[in-house]
Amino acid sequence: MDINANIESPLLLKVSFNKLVKQYEKLIANSDEHVSATAQRVLDIAKENPILVDGFSDATIFKTHEKEIKSILQDTFSPVLTKNEIKTASVPYHDFIFNASERFKSILNIAGDDFKLEMKNLPENQRYIMACTAILNFCYGYNLNVKRPLFYEIPDDDGVTRYYKILYNADFTEIIPNENAPKITQEDYDELLDNFDNIELWRKKFPPNSYTFKGFVISNIFDVTDDQSISNIKSNLIKEEKRSNSSFVEEFVEIFQSLFGLKNIKVGFSIYNEEEDTFEQIYGVGTHSYLLNDLESKLCADVLCEWSYNKLLREHDFFSVSDVDKSLTCSNDEAPHIKVLKKQGFKSAIFAPIANENGLLGILEIVSSTPKVLNSINANKLVDVMPFIIAAVERSKNEEANLIEAVIQKECTSIHPSVKWRFKKEAKNFIRHQIDGKDANFNKIAFENIYPLYGQIDIKGSSEARNWATQQDLSLQLNTLKDILKNAIEKENLPIYAQYIFQIDDFISAIDEHFQVDSEHQISNFIKIEIEPVLQHLYAANILKDEIDAYFESIDNRVNVLYHHRKNYDDTIASINKEMAALLDLKQIEAQLMYPHYFERFKTDGVEHNMYIGESITQEDTFSPIYLYNLRLWQLQIMVEMENRYYQMQSDFPIKLDVASMILVFNQPLSISFRMDEKQFDVDGTYNARYEIVKKRVDKAFVKGTQKRATEKGKITIVYSQKEDELEYLRYIKFLQSKYYLDTDVEIVELQDLQAVTGLKAIRVSVLYHKDKNDKSFYTYEDLMQEINK
Template sequence: MNVPLFSESPFELQISFHKLIETLENIAQTDAVPYRVAYAQSLLNEVNKVPELREGIHSMDIITKNEPLIKSLMSDLFPTALTNNEIKAVSIPFQNIAFNFTERFKKILEEAGESFDMTIRDFDEHQFYIMNCCLILKQHYNQTLDLSKPLFYDIPDAKGIMHHYRIMYNGDFIELFPKKELPILSQDKIDSLMDNFDNLTLWKETFPPNSWIMKGFGIVILFDVSVENALSNLKSNLLRSEPDQIVRGENIENIFRSIFKVPDLKVGFTPYIQEENKFKMVSSKDKFTSFILLDSEEADCKNALCGCSFETLMEEKKYFSISHISKFSESPANKAMGQHLLSQGIESCIMAPVVKDNTILGIIELASSQPGALNSVNAHKLDIVLPFVTDTLDRYYSEFHNQIDAVIQKEYTSIHPSVSWKFKQEAQNFLVENSQGRDYTLKEIVFKNVYPLYGQIDIKGSSETRNKTTQTDLSSQLRVIRELMEEVKSKNQFLLFEQRIFEIETMLNELSIGINANTELQIQLYIQQEIHPLFENADFTHDGKKKVKAYFDAIDPKMGTFYQARKKFDTTLAIINKKMASLLDEKQVEAQAFYPHYYERFKTDGVEHNMYIGASIAPHKEYNTIYLQNLRLWQLQVMCEMEMAHHDIKTSLPFPLEVTSLILVSHSPIAIRFRMDEKRFDVDGTYNARYEVVKKRIDKAYIKGTRERITEQGKITIVYSGKQEETEYMKYIQFLQFKGILDMEVEQFEIEDLQGIFGLKATRVKVLHVKSGNRHKYSYEDLLNELLN
C-alpha cells in the first residue's frame, strides 16, 4: 500500500503488525504467567484469521474492518487507563495516516471540526523526501544523523483558539528494506548528500521513489506546548515587529489567546510618562490601542484609574484584575472607570504595569467581553510574558528617546559631524581614565587656525513689518469692539459704554501714529480685563449677539487677540526660513564632500550660517588653501540660489516680504572654542572677538557718507577688509557673470565706521533669476579651467 502525504516517497508503504505479533508469539510460548499465555494465544487465534496484519495491509478498508482487533492488539501500547490523558495514535512517521486514537486525541480532532486538515507545520515535500532518506542512511548505512527537528501540529479547539502540539514518533515497530539488493554507497557519496540538503535531485537519484519498503507501524505522541510555542512566537514577533504591533497585530492577539485560552481576548497598551505623571500617547505614528485612554491623547493617572487600581498599578506596581466589571462599577468609587470599560464592551480585564529598573513604562491591558474570563488567577500567566514585552518596550522607548536626543542635538545643541570626532575622543579619555580610578577633567574643545565664513539672507524690514501687522490687527479688533459698543449704547444708553468708546477712540488715534514696545501688551490687557467682561454680560439684540459671537470666533485661541495680519506675516516668515534653511542644508552635503568643515545655521528673521574650515578640524586629511577658495565660491553660488529660490516663491507667499543677502569674509584664520555653558561654538580670544562684533553690526551698516544700507533686495553684498579678498571675490563674480548667474554691473564702496571697527569695504552685485531647470553647480576647479583657458 502506498498512501504518502506527498506525491513522491522513497518508500512503498506497508502497514504491518508483524513485530508486535512476534512479541505475542514469544509470550504465548515462554511466559510463565498463565493468564498472559492464555491472553496471547487467544489474540493470536484472531490475528491469524487476518494474514494482512502480519504480511502487510494494502487497503485502508482492512484497518477499518478490523478496528476492534487492532485495538486489542495494541492494548499493551495504548493502556485504557491513560486514554483520556495521552494524545497518542498509530501512525507512520511524516505521513498523514493515523488510527487507533486515544480518547483525548479523538476529542481534540472532533473539536477541530471535519474541515480540519491535520498537516505538519512548515513541512513541505522537499523535507518529507529527505527526512525519509535520512532514515535509510541511519538504519542501513550506520550514519549518525540528528533527526530531532521539532515538528508541530496546529489544531484549533471548539472556541477557535489555536493549540500547538509537539510531535514525537516511536519507530520501534518499523523496518526498512530495499526492493533490490542494498545499494553500495561510498562515504564520499554519503558526504556529498550531507552537504547538499537543498539538492533534491541528487537525493532522488540516490534513493529513487518507491525503491524501498517501509513495513510496520509507528506511534505518534503529541504534547500540548501551546504556551511554550506562543512564547516563542511572541519573542519572534516582538523582535521583528514595530512597537505598536505589540498591541495592534492580529498575530500578537492570537498568541495571547493561546496562552490565556480566551477566544475574544484583546490586548492594549497605555504608555506612561513619568516626568508628567500622565498616561500619554508618545507618538502619533506609533499609536497604541489603549482601553484606558480610548480616543484621548492623554489623561491624568488618578483621573483615568479608580483609587484601588491606581494604588495597585502605580504605587505597588502589581497586577490589577476585574473579573466582573458590571459588579465592580456598582461601587461609587469605581463607577467612572467601570462605565468607561463597559462602554467598550469589556466585562473582564487584567491590567499590569510594565516595569523596567523600577520605572513604569506603561500599562499592558488584557480585555474580554466574557465576565470571569480574566481574573486574578490567570493574571499570573503574565509572569511568563511580561519580561519579553518589557524588553521590547524598553527597546522602543530607548529608540524613541534616541530620536528625541537627535532632534535636540539637531535643533538645539548641535555637534556637527565634522567635529564630533574630537568630542568622542575626549569622552573616551574621560571614561577610560575614570574606569581606572583616576580623576579626569574634561578638556575644552578648541580648533585653532580655522577660516570663518559667514552668510545671511535677511528679511528686509522685518521689525517694521511686524509692527505694522500688529498695528493692523489691534486696530481691526478695536474697530469691531467700537461697533459692538455703539450698538449696546444705542439700546441701553449706558454711560459706562460711552466711557469705553472714548477710551477705544483714544487708542485708535495712538495706533494711527505708531506702536511701541508696550502698546500691544497694554491694549491686550485692556481688552481682556475691561471689554470682554462687558460683552459677556451686556444685553445685546439678536443681531448683536450674532456679531459678538462672530467677534469671539475671530479671536485666535492661542494669541487671545485678532491675528489675521500677523499670521500672514509669521506664516510667510516661516515659509521663507524653511525654504532657505532646507536649501542650505541640502547643498551642505555637497560642500562637505569637498573638505570636512564645521557648519551651523540659525533661523531668525531670515537664515544665518557659519562655517569654519582648517586643518585642525580634519587632521586626517591634507589641507590646502584651495579648499577654502572652493568653499567661498560654493557659498557665493548657494547664496545666489537662495535669492533665486525666494524670487520663485514670493508671488505665492501670503504676505509680500523681500530679502537681502550678505557674505562676510575674513582675511585671517581664527580659533573657535566650544562654550560648555551655552553648548555651542564661539570665537576664542579677544582678538578674534572682533570678527563676532562685525557679524552682529554689519547688516545694519550704511555706505560711507550716505544713509543707504549696504544690503539691497535682489543683490548680494560681500564685506571684506583687504585687497586680497576683493581680488579673489572679483574672480568669483566674473566667473558667475560669465555663467549668467550675476549681473554685469558691480558696485564697490566703503562702509561707515562701526563702533571699534574701521576700514571695511564691500562689493554688491545683482542676482539674475535663472530658471531652476537651467541652474548648474560650479566648483573652484571649473573657475580655474575658465581662467586658464
C-alpha cells in the same frame, strides 16, 4: 499512490512493522498467558501478511490491510486510552499519518475539512538535513542532536489556535544504506559539522533515496497551548521595530486568545506618565487603550475609581470585571473605567498593572464583549506572562528615552557628523578615567587652521513688517472695543464709557501717527486692566452678550490679543525659514559627499549658516585648497538657488516679503572650540574674534558715503577685505553668469567702517530668476515681479 511521491529526501520511506513484530517474538514465551496470547495473535497476522513485515510504500495497502494494521497496533494504541491520549503512527518529518487515537481524530474533525495538518518549526530544507542527521546516528554511530521541538497548530471549536507538541518514539525504525549510498568518512563528517545550512553539500553526501527507512514512528502529542502561548508572547515582545509592524498587535491578540482559550477578546495597553499622573495611548501601528477609548491621555484619577486606582497604582495588583452591567449598577453608574467599557460594548475585562520595583509603567487591558468569560480565576494566567511584558515595557521605555534624547540632540544640541569623532574620542577617555578612578574631565574640543564660510538669506524690512502687522491688529481690536462701548452707552448711559472711548481714540491716533516699541504693552495693559472688567460687567448684566462673545472669539487664547495680521507675519517668517532651511539641509548632503566639513545653520529673520573646512576636522591627511574653493563656489551657487526657490514660493505666503542674500569671505584660517556652556562652536583668540564681529554687523553696514545698505533685494552681496578674494569670486561669478545664474551688472563697492573693522568691500550682482522649477527662461528681479504680479 506512493507515500514517497512529491517528497525529496535521502530516505526512501517504507512502512514496516518488522521491529514491532520482533518485540512480540520475545514475548511469545512470557509466563503471563494473556501477554503470550496477544503476542501469538500479532505473529499470526504478520505471518499471514508478510508485506506488513517486509515493508511497503503503496498508500492503498493501508486501506486493504486496515484491520490487520489496527490489530497489530492494538497494544500501542490502547482502546481504553484512545479517547484521552493524543497519539499517531506515521513516518518521520512528514505529515502522513496512517493510524491515530480517537482523541486526535476528534481534534482534526473540530478543525474542519478545510484544515491542512502541517508540522511547524521545520523548514523545508531542514527536513532533508534532519533526515541526514538521523542516518549519521543510525548508520554511523554519531551522536548528533539536532532535534527541534515540533508542533501542530490546530484551531479548536471556537476558532482559537491550540498548540500541540510532537514527541517521536523511533523504537520501531530501521535505516538501511542502498547501493547508491556514498560511504561517509570522518572527513565528510567534519565537513558537514561546519556546513549545516549548505543543502547542496548534504545532498551530495546523502543523495535522494540513497537510504531506506523501514518501520514507523509513534508520535505522542501533548497540548502545550499555555506554555507555547507564554513562549510566543516572549518571542513577540523581543521582536525589533514592533511599532512599525502592523501585524504585531494582531499576532499578540491571537496569542492571548490561545492563552485564555477565548476567541472573543481584545488586548490593549496604556502607558503611565508618572510626572503628570496620566494614562496615555501608545504611539504605534494598531495599539489601542480601551481605558482611554478615543482620548490621547487622561488623568488617572479621572480614568479609575478610588478603589481601582489604589489597586493598580498603589498595590500594583490586577483585578477583573466579570460583568460590566452588574458592576455599573453596583457603582451607581459612577465608576469611570466601567462606564468606558460599557460605552465600547464590552461585558467583561481584566486590568493588570505593568510595574517594576520603581513603580507603575502601564496597564495591560484584556476585554471581551461576552460577560463572565474574563474573571478573577483566569486572570491568574497572567502571572506567568507579566514578567515578560514588564521587561518589554522597560526596554521600550528605555528605547523611547534614548529616542527622545536623540531627537533633542538632533533638534536642539546637534553635534555635526563631521566632528562627532572628536566627541566620541573624548567621551571614551572620560569614561575610561571614571572607570580607573581618576579625575574625569571632558577635555576642550578645538580645531585649528580651518577656513570659515558664512552666508545668510535675510528677510528685508522684517521689523517694519511686524510693526505694521502689530499696528493693524491693535487698531482693529481697539475699534471693536470702541463699537461695543458706543452701543453700551445706548443701553446703560454711564459717563465712564465715554471716557474709555476717549482713551481708545487717543491710542488709535498714537498708533497711526507715532507707533513706539512700548505702545503694544501700554495698550494691552489698558485693555486688560480697564476694559475687560467693563466687558465682564456688561456680560453679567446681559448687555451686548453677542458682541462681547464675538470679540472674545476673535482673541487668540495663546497670546490673549487679536492675532490676525501678526499671525500672518509670524506664519510667513516661519514658512520662509522652514523652506530655506530644508533646501539648505538637502543640498548640504551633496556638499558633504564632495568633502567633509562642519556645517551649522540658524533660523532668525531668515536663515544663516556657518561652514568650517580643513585638515583638523576631517581626521585624514587629505585636505587641499581645491576643496575650499569648491565649497565657496558651491555656497554661491546654493545662495542663488535659495533666492530662486524663495521667489517661486512667495505667492504662497500670507505676506509678500523680500529677501536679500549675503556671503562673508574670510581669507585667513582660524581656530574654533566647542563651548560647553552654550553647546556650540565659537572662534578662538582675539584676532579670530574680528571674524565674529564682522558676521554680526556687516548685514547692517552701509555702502560708503550713502545711506544704502550693503545688502539689497534681488542681489547677492559678497563681503571681503583681500584683493585675492575679489579676484577669486569674480571668477566664480563669471562662471555662474555663463550658466545664467547671475546677471552681468557686477559692481564693487566700499563699505563704511564698522567698530574695530575697516577696509571691507563688497561685490554685488543681480540674481537671474525662473518663475518655477520647469521654467527655462530667466528674469531680473524687476522682470520677475512684473511676471508674478500679472
